[in-house]
Amino acid sequence: MRVRSFALLAGGIFTTGTAFAQSTEIPKPLRNPLDKVSAADYKAHVQYLADDKLQGRLPGTAGYQMAVNYVVEQYKKRGVLPAGENGTYLQTVRLRRAFTEPGATLRLQASQGSEQALTYGSDFTFYPNPAEASTTVAAPLVFAGFGISAPELGYDDYAGLDAKGKIVVVTREEPKQFPDAVRLYNTDVLTILQTAAQHGAVGVLLAAVKPTVHLPEPPKGVVSVLGTDGKVAVSRTYGGPQLRVLGSVSAATLQRLFAGAATDTTAALASLRAGKPASVALLPRLTATQRTRYQDVESYNVVGKIQGADPKLRDEYVVHTAHLDHLGVGTTVEGDSIYNGAHDNATGVASLLEIAGVYSRLKEKPRRSVLITMVTGEEMGLLGSAYFARNPTVPKSQIVANINTDMPTIIAPLLSVVALGAENSSLAAPVAEATKALNLTVEADPEPAQNRFIRSDQYSFVTQGIPALHIKYGNKTADGQNNLSLQVQKWRARYYHKPQDGMNGQFDFDAGRKYAQLNFLIGYLIANNPTRPTWNTGNFFGERFAKK
Structure with missing residues (x-):
């Protein structure tokens, strides 16, 4: 193995700020241990x-x-020394796999008072709720563009938008105006959920912008981690107890949700693509119901220490x-x-x-x-x-x-x-x-x-x-x-x-x-x-x- 080298300090510890010397070989304390890989x-x-x-x-x-x-x-x-819980190598991780039960409904209450039932699979799908086995949420709707609130970057889909007690609809089209790191963080579903919760929302609907025949079911359920108190400690699809519904809606459903609003989807999406927020209150009110079943298992992280x-x-x-x-x-x-x-x-x-x-x-x-x-x-x-x-x-x-x-x-x-x-x-x-x-x-x-x-x-x-x-x-x-x-x-x-x-x-x-x-x-x-x-x-x- 021909390599360049670390510089030795007195006593055999290698320096670090400028770790390499001008020599061309790794010093003996590292050479044999590395060669034996x-x-x-x-x-x-x-x-x-x-x-x-x-x-x-x-x-x-x-x-x-x-x-x-x-x-x-x-x-x-x-x-390698044990560095898990209670003197062991293990950290217990309690996993909950959640599944949406058949019979979930999403009903749209139009401004004239008539109610329309949407079709599960083609019009909408729900992600299972890992904390509530049975939920019913009735709330007005708002459209919050990309679901991004980053005023420090000069962009805020929630500026002037009252989302408290409402279901927030966001597009899954990605913004083009942000650097990669900013875009990746802000369009992550968990960030979108946390942002909605911070603005008082009770639910989030992720909207497709291209026509689809069927929306994908969450594969094999959705898994979360339960803490030692039995509550959800980690989840990619759960923004906290305040957010009681998370679902996806088709492009056609998005059009229906905009009916009677101050703008339409064409204008709103065009504005977003131009880098300008297009948030707006939507006239319909939705009622969402679902039941969730759970499979809980224990798994482990394995932690050792040098x-x-x-x-x-x-x-x-x-x-x-x-x-x-x-x-x-x-x-x-x-x-x-x-x-x-x-x-x-x-x-x-x-x-x-x-x-x-x-x-x-x-x-x-x-x-x-x-x-x-x-x-x-x-x-x-x-x-x-x-x-x-x-x-x-x-x-x-x-x-x-x-x-x-x-x-x-x-x-x-x-x-x-x-x-x-x-x-x-x-x-x-x-x-x-x-x-x-x-x-x-x-x-x-x-x-x-x-x-x-x-x-x-x-x-x-x-x-x-x-x-x-x-x-x-x-x-x-x-x-x-x-x-x-x-x-x-x-x-x-x-x-x-x-x-x-x-x-x-x-x-x-x-x-x-x-x-x-x-x-x-x-x-x-x-x-x-x-x-x-x-x-x-x-x-x-x-x-x-x-x-x-």
Whole structure:
């Protein structure tokens, strides 16, 4: 392994502000522990976790418990200390899967007094309510454009709009006038719900703007996390007890809701596309009724600790995460119904286990402590990481950074990377240093339309004010074509979230080895730096969340 090097301080601790010296080799304290990261061991982890006997690692099943037991066993072998609840490696995550029962109704009361019943499936659908098994909501309607309230950015769909006690209708068309980070945050459904609740709404209807024949049903129900008090603690589709109804309506239904209003959908949508709010009171009044049934199960995050060496800084933590869950058993595709999740995300778990192995071989640990954390419920909406980030097993204020590992897509040699989120904070510096050490280059995201930064577990930490990043593949290839993103797109069409993502697929386990080494180096640099990471001045996510 030909690499550039870290500079040694007296006593064997590596410097951090300018971590690399001019020499061309990693110093001995890191060289052997890193060299012993094994592609064969990496493959063995993936092979076990993606075996049919684990039945796709669906949370709450025996297969997921087998994965938990495997990780705990690997932690113990590597000397990783328990950092879960009550002296264990586990943090309990209570999952509630909610389903809308048949018979849901949505009735429109026009201004003349006549009532119209809308048709479930073609005119509207409801998302199940994880907190109320039976709901009836009768309320007037308002149209709130994109559902964005960001006066500090010069845009507010709620300016002058009275939403208190009303059902808010918002378009799912995305605004074009905002930078990516701002757009991603403000158009996230949870942000829309929270904004509506802050303005006093009792419900939200998400409106399609293009004609559709049928609106999609929420697949396999909607999953939330219950807190120890039995109340909803984390959900992607629940904005709090005040918001009692969340649904989707078709473009044709949206037209009906605008009947008799001061403007029509054509003018309102044209205004929004021009960057101007088009909020308006709508004349009809809606009555929504639904019943919800629940399936509650217990799952677990698995949390281990590498104790830091500095008596003061060891009480601060760098958190490595990877999601342990996948989709379980589902629809048969080409004769197979077990969604093994080899790439997604057995490779991420393997990376963290190999990182733990490097730490076990270090004679001297970094200044800060490191948490190796496998989270549950990522495939259900980042639930395990969101619960951990809000309720960590260590003081939240002492978590300095998160490095997430989700589906590195090791199908070719690792020659370059994309560091999703590193541009938001001082984490860009250790990324630059570690990639240089491994002769890797850092590139811009080749697939910005995938919105990958908010789609994996690092985002759970960002929303709690903790700088975070996620290392993904770059575009560089050995043949100079530099088209790896195209290869990944072809791979994704064939394997992603399908039973075909098993051990018979395409792998480059040497790339997995290098990926684990890289993530170790990034985490090590952060853990050893006496200065904790900071958000960049004026960064949107830092400004929005750093005070949490």
